[in-house]
Amino acid sequence: MFVQRFSATRRGARLARRLATHRLDDWGVPYGSPAADTVALVVAELAANAVLHGRVPGRDFELRLRCDRTAGVVRVEVADTHPGRPECPEPRRPGADPADADGGRGLLLVAAVATRWGVDDRSGPGKTVWAECALSTPHACFERS
Template structure:
C-alpha cells in the first residue's frame, strides 16, 4: 500500500496530511516566489489568516532557507526544491539545494557590525525546530518546522 492509498485511520500519527513539492530557479526571484507560495499554501491548508504569527513565521523562515539555497547552495543551471508538508500539529518547510558539501555552519551570535550571516540565527529563533539532511552526493536539505498555534491578542 502506498502512502497515497492510506486512509486517515491507517495513517501513522506523523504522516503528512498534505504535501507539495516545487522547483524554483536559484535566483532572488525564485526565493521570493518560494516564500510567497509557502505562505499561500500554509494559509490555505491551515485556515489561519495571512497575518497570523505562524504565517509570518513561515514567511520569514522560508525566505531565509530559500535565500541561503540561492546564495550558498546553488550551481549554475540548477534549481532548488521547496517541499511543504502539513503534519497534524506543525508545518514543515524543506529547501533542497545542489551543494551537499556546503553544510550550514553552527549558529553563533555575530558582532553587531556584521551585515550578513544572521539567516540561520533567525531560523533558529523563529522555527520550533530545524536541521539539515544530506541524502546523497548531489543534494542537501535544510528544513524547519512551525507549530500550528495562534496567539490571542
C-alpha cells in the same frame, strides 16, 4: 504536501516565500497569522541561503511544505544541489566586524522562531535544510475546496 522547484535566484526565493504563504492559506493558516508569518520567515531565510550558498548555475532549489496536524507543525524543507558535503551550517552571532552587519544571521533567526531545525543528506548532490514551525490552531491544514 506542497513541492515546487524554483530558479536559484533572488526572484525564485521571493516566489517561494509567496507561494508558501498562499499554500498555508489554502491549508487554513491565514495570511498574517503568527504561524504563517513564522513559516514565511523560515522559507525566506532558507531559500535565500540556497540561492547564496547552495547555488549551482543551471540548477534549481526545491521547497517542500508538509503540514502535520497531529504534531501541530509545518515542516519546511529547502534542498539545494551544491555538490559539497552536507554539513550543518552554524548560526552566526553579530560581532564587532562591520563586514558582518549585512548578513550571516539568517539561521539564527530560523533557530529562534522554529521549534527545531537541521540539515539532511539528499539523493544526488546537495543537502536539505529543514525547520519545523508550530501551528497556532490545531485545526489548520485542512485544504479548502
